[in-house]
Amino acid sequence: MMSRRYANLRRLSYGVLLLAMLAAPWAGLYPVLGIKILCYALFACAFHLLLGYTGLASLGHAAFLGVGGYMAGYGIKAWSLSPELALLTGLGIGALMGLVMGYLSIRRSGIYFTMITLALAQLVYFLCVQMPQTGGEDGLQGISRGILFGIIDLQNDMNMYYATLAIGLIAFLFIARVVRSPFGQSMIAIKDNQARAISLGYHPDRYKLLVFTLSASLTGLAGALKAIGLGFVTLSDVHWMTSGHALLMTLVGGLGTLSGPVVGAVVLVALENKIGQLGVMLSQLTGINWFATLGESVIMVMGIVFVVCVLTFRRGIMGELDAFVRRVLTPTSTRSSKHDDE
Amino acid sequence: MTQEILGTRRLSKHFKGFTAVNEVDLSVRKGHIHALVGPNGAGKTTLFNLLTGFMTPSSGEIHFNGQSMSTLRPSQIAQSGIVRSFQISAVFGSLSVLDNVRFALQREMGVSFFFWRSDRVLNRLNDRAMELLESVGLTSVADHLADSLPYGRKRALELATTLAMNPTLMLLDEPTQGMGYEDVDRVTRLIKQVAAGRTVLMVEHNMKVVSAIADTISVLQRGRVIATGTYEEVSTNPQVMEAYLGPTSRYGEGDAA
Structure with a gap:
């Protein structure tokens, strides 16, 4: 069904994307910004595993990201954990929270599911405000990166960048495997037609709970990675807006495509960080002073990006690109398009 | 009686x-x-x-x-x-016709929760699935997306999927x-x-x-x-x-x- 040229092109573009990520720090990308982008890309991919393959939009993922980060950071500061153990702690706490939150929310769908996850995440948020271990309003600062596996010194930004890239890549391949496993196929079938899946003897809730837990674990890992890479965790990581961020990245990048969330994260995090410079540039270019203040209105710009995305390219960047490539590669009168008319 | x-x-x-x-x-x-x-x-x-x-x-x-x-x-x-x-x-519209039948067969295989295995393990079910598709006359469209089938053939596919469960009683x-x-x-x-x-x-x-x-x-x-x-x-x-x-x-x- 899928043409060979399409498959080759796809492989090629993944190769180019990987090369670009490998070469980015040498081409002038500030490694710490790179680390941030990669962490958010992992976060968005984990979020998308749930949304893209079950249709469940969670507003609770900030809790996994934040607590994953807090646990890793606290572990390093208080118990001087090694980075690999801190990462595992983040992953583990994500899994545990995912299991509990999933168990409580998974039986509902649509907006009810979203509201339950939001409520539970707010509960976690207020716990984080109150507990002394999180540093409250100040957050956890000065988390040292340590030495990975006792050999790789992460204090070096370049080392940290490539370690993050490697972990992110492993997680991405893991997600790709999950999607193309017997479990992944069950997931897709249940999303297509839940009643039919039940009538074939499946318990949809169990599958959804497992996806939710996997998604939460990877989010916890992303949080731990971010805490180690950036050296701090703040309340904004557990704030529900962070969950909204993941949703935005997924939608801008392209729902239902594996690479979409990565691209969405790259675009949005880069935009968020570079918007001040962009504004100054625009004001110099056009002579309109107002543009220079753009850096102070990040949220507004994000809102505009979201509106434009929903109005003009609903399938997201990768979704539109994919559709475009398919259109170009397939001759106009194919069997499949004929069937669509029937 | x-x-x-x-x-x-x-x-x-x-x-x-x-x-x-x-x-x-x-x-x-x-x-x-x-x-x-x-x-x-x-x-x-x-x-x-x-x-x-x-x-x-x-x-x-x-x-x-x-x-x-x-x-x-x-x-x-x-x-x-x-x-x-x-x-x-x-x-299941976004699965192929063959995968629709395999989905009904795979639960019995006990691999449905195996998120770490490749879906190639399901190829073992292909022969049985093709047999079932044969019985409803759908072998020629086995690799088409189920959504792309015309209505009558969707019903035939549904019957094949139901049969895959080897039911004692079909409703x-x-x-x-x-x-x-x-x-x-x-x-x-x-x-x-x-x-x-x-x-x-x-x-x-x-x-x-x-x-x-x-x-x-x-x-x-x-x-x-x-x-x-x-x-x-x-x-x-x-x-x-x-x-x-x-x-x-x-x-x-x-x-x-």
Whole structure:
């Protein structure tokens, strides 16, 4: 069904994307910004595993990201954990929270599911405000990166960048495997037609709970990675807006495509960080002073990006690109398009 | 006489101020093709939903192979051998035709939760899946997306998927609805063919289909079973003619004989 040229092109573009990520720090990308982008890309991919393959939009993922980060950071500061153990702690706490939150929310769908996850995440948020271990309003600062596996010194930004890239890549391949496993196929079938899946003897809730837990674990890992890479965790990581961020990245990048969330994260995090410079540039270019203040209105710009995305390219960047490539590669009168008319 | 495989005792389902199924005593014999007929709104689909656990009865009991089914969840009922099809064709649109059938087969393999294995492990099921597709004449479109199939073929695919469960009792909800003449004949033959060694309970409006393959017919009206018997018995029953044609018409008699 899928043409060979399409498959080759796809492989090629993944190769180019990987090369670009490998070469980015040498081409002038500030490694710490790179680390941030990669962490958010992992976060968005984990979020998308749930949304893209079950249709469940969670507003609770900030809790996994934040607590994953807090646990890793606290572990390093208080118990001087090694980075690999801190990462595992983040992953583990994500899994545990995912299991509990999933168990409580998974039986509902649509907006009810979203509201339950939001409520539970707010509960976690207020716990984080109150507990002394999180540093409250100040957050956890000065988390040292340590030495990975006792050999790789992460204090070096370049080392940290490539370690993050490697972990992110492993997680991405893991997600790709999950999607193309017997479990992944069950997931897709249940999303297509839940009643039919039940009538074939499946318990949809169990599958959804497992996806939710996997998604939460990877989010916890992303949080731990971010805490180690950036050296701090703040309340904004557990704030529900962070969950909204993941949703935005997924939608801008392209729902239902594996690479979409990565691209969405790259675009949005880069935009968020570079918007001040962009504004100054625009004001110099056009002579309109107002543009220079753009850096102070990040949220507004994000809102505009979201509106434009929903109005003009609903399938997201990768979704539109994919559709475009398919259109170009397939001759106009194919069997499949004929069937669509029937 | 053959034994009863599925039976209901005074089965009822009330919705707010409305009784969809009213004290139904139904007895389906093993090996039979049992048709449920009745005008729109007679409660046929609700009855199906009760039998498969998709709805909980307000009162009454359901027995399958001598065991009570009332406490089981729908997926457990399916696992125990009662597999249903749906009134609106129910296929998994974003999976290929072959994957649709494999999905029904894979649960038994016990790999459905294996998120770390490649879906290549499912290739073991390909032969069995192709056999099933063969039986409904879909082998030529095995690698097409299920969504791209025309309606009649979707129904055929649904039948293949249902068969993959190797059900003891198949519940078919209007299997020929919305089909052209050719498809109707084909599906009718198909049902007859796959019913060998199984029991089928089907909702069907097409009297030609019913008279051709049903061993027993139950007529439902306003949630009650008003007649049960062979086609000849049921079609000459005055209550049935009244239900279908209204109290004054005598037209149905000649037609039915």
